[in-house]
Amino acid sequence: MAKPVSIEVWNPSGKYRVVSTKPMPGTRWINLLIQNDCRLEICTEKKTILSVEDIIALIGDKCDGVIGQLTEDWGEELFSALSKAGGKAFSNMAVGYNNVNVDAANKYGVAVGNTPGVLTETTAELAASLSLAAARRIVEADEFMRGGLYDGWLPHLFVGNLLKGQTVGVIGAGRIGSAYARMMVEGFKMNLIYFDLYQATRLEKFVTAYAAFLKASGETPVAWKRASTMDEVLQEADVISLHPVLDKTTYHLVNKERLAKMKKEAILINCSRGPVIDEAALVEHLKQNPMFRVGLDVFEEEPYMKPGLAELKNAIVVPHIASASKWTREGMATLAALNVLGKIKGYPVWFDANRVEPFLNENARPPSACPSIVNAKALGLPSSKL
Ligand SMILES: NC(=O)C1=CN([C@@H]2O[C@H](COP(=O)(O)OP(=O)(O)OC[C@H]3O[C@@H](n4cnc5c(N)ncnc54)[C@H](O)[C@@H]3O)[C@@H](O)[C@H]2O)C=CC1
Numbered sequence: 001m002a003k004p005v006s007i008e009v010w011n012p013s014g015k016y017r018v019v020s021t022k023p024m025p026g027t028r029w030i031n032l033l034i035q036n037d038c039r040l041e042i043c044t045e046k047k048t049i050l051s052v053e054d055i056i057a058l059i060g061d062k063c064d065g066v067i068g069q070l071t072e073d074w075g076e077e078l079f080s081a082l083s084k085a086g087g088k089a090f091s092n093m094a095v096g097y098n099n100v101n102v103d104a105a106n107k108y109g110v111a112v113g114n115t116p117g118v119l120t121e122t123t124a125e126l127a128a129s130l131s132l133a134a135a136r137r138i139v140e141a142d143e144f145m146r147g148g149l150y151d152g153w154l155p156h157l158f159v160g161n162l163l164k165g166q167t168v169g170v171i172g173a174g175r176i177g178s179a180y181a182r183m184m185v186e187g188f189k190m191n192l193i194y195f196d197l198y199q200a201t202r203l204e205k206f207v208t209a210y211a212a213f214l215k216a217s218g219e220t221p222v223a224w225k226r227a228s229t230m231d232e233v234l235q236e237a238d239v240i241s242l243h244p245v246l247d248k249t250t251y252h253l254v255n256k257e258r259l260a261k262m263k264k265e266a267i268l269i270n271c272s273r274g275p276v277i278d279e280a281a282l283v284e285h286l287k288q289n290p291m292f293r294v295g296l297d298v299f300e301e302e303p304y305m306k307p308g309l310a311e312l313k314n315a316i317v318v319p320h321i322a323s324a325s326k327w328t329r330e331g332m333a334t335l336a337a338l339n340v341l342g343k344i345k346g347y348p349v350w351f352d353a354n355r356v357e358p359f360l361n362e363n364a365r366p367p368s369a370c371p372s373i374v375n376a377k378a379l380g381l382p383s384s385k386l
């Protein structure tokens with residue numbers, strides 16, 4: 001696409017030109033921008049992943065801010081183009097921003113927004129769904145039914161794992177990892193082992209209190225442990241879910257050697273980023289260990305899967321849909337738009353990116369702040385005292 005042909009324009013006479021590289025769910029984000037004197041241009045090109053050239057064409061000669069997607073490569077070229085067009089604001093419609101070169105953004109003085117918090121529970125719910133689906137072999141059983149193979153109940157038919165009393169392992173116990181851990185511990189009475197660079201104090205308090213509740217009710221209490229190494233989690237847990245950010249320290253965090261340390265019948269879930277797992281090594285491991293199961297929402301080279309993965313019955317694969325609930329996706333769009341709008345208006349940055357609820361209340365005007373700017377410190381942006 002040398003020049004984008006299909007663009008939807010809102011509020012053509014608006015003072016500030018804001019570009020969204022994709023249509024996004026809901027209308028609140030559109031209304032917030034146009035009520036604040038923005039001319040909004042939404043790229044409606046029928047092409048899933050826009051190239052750097054496509055986005056440069058969209059930015060054009062004058063652009064105050066861009067709302068972009070995690071599929072786009074926001075590096076030197078795009079931040080340079082945005083800066084030349086007078087833009088000082090970019091927001092990913094995602095909490096993860098491994099597609100963004102923040103150093104390049106800093107160089108051009110462009111604020112980089114992301115959308116934390118609004119997708120925490122939705123993403124954790126998908127990780128929990130994949131855990132259950134893998135443990136109880138739901139996808140295989142569904143295919144079996146639809147294939148007309150069911151000819152009556154049998155004692156051995158699709159026998160899976162009981163989660164109750166087993167151990168759930170979480171790697172990266174931040175917002176999403178902690179929410180997932182709470183769901184699995186409270187929902188299925190699993191014990192918890194986690195590994196993170198930081199202590200997950202609130203999560204530990206929650207599991208301690210829940211264990212006390214179970215004990216007082218005459219039930220076996222759940223237990224928790226903060227592992228001092230990731231390998232401890234891999235060796236001890238029955239279900240392991242990956243929730244770290246993707247950076248240099250987490251690239252291929254789960255590789256051939258680490259897979260070999262896991263239990264033969266373990267379940268591995270990935271709703272973080274594909275490259276956290278060495279996917280080729282995973283395919284080999286799945287082939288060698290038919291009782292080992294995985295639930296994957298993300299892939300090393302999206303939208304592709306490594307050869308062999310699609311044929312494996314012990315793998316459940318879904319197309320990066322962990323944050324795909326209506327409320328969450330509309331909220332992500334709102335946060336992304338408010339990041340860009342806030343920077344254009346010169347608003348300060350919200351004091352706590354973990355508490356973005358005031359921006360999501362549809363019945364109230366959002367605070368005059370940017371909800372979450374990841375390079376606020378580097379750019380010396382003021383913080384909101386609200
Ligand atoms: N599949 C999907 O649709 C979605 C994927 N994500 C991914 O999930 C990631 C996590 O999101 P949040 O929980 O909101 O972020 P967060 O920042 O609250 O949590 C990330 C955690 O990873 C930990 N961490 C960093 N390096 C680590 C390492 N080497 N080993 C162990 N832990 C490490 C951090 O200390 C932090 O606690 C995002 O960065 C994004 O890539 C997020 C939402 C939806």
Ligand SMILES: O=C(O)C(=O)CO
Pocket residue numbers: 070093094095096097119322323
């Ligand atoms: O927010 C993210 O990081 C995603 O992967 C999409 O929800």
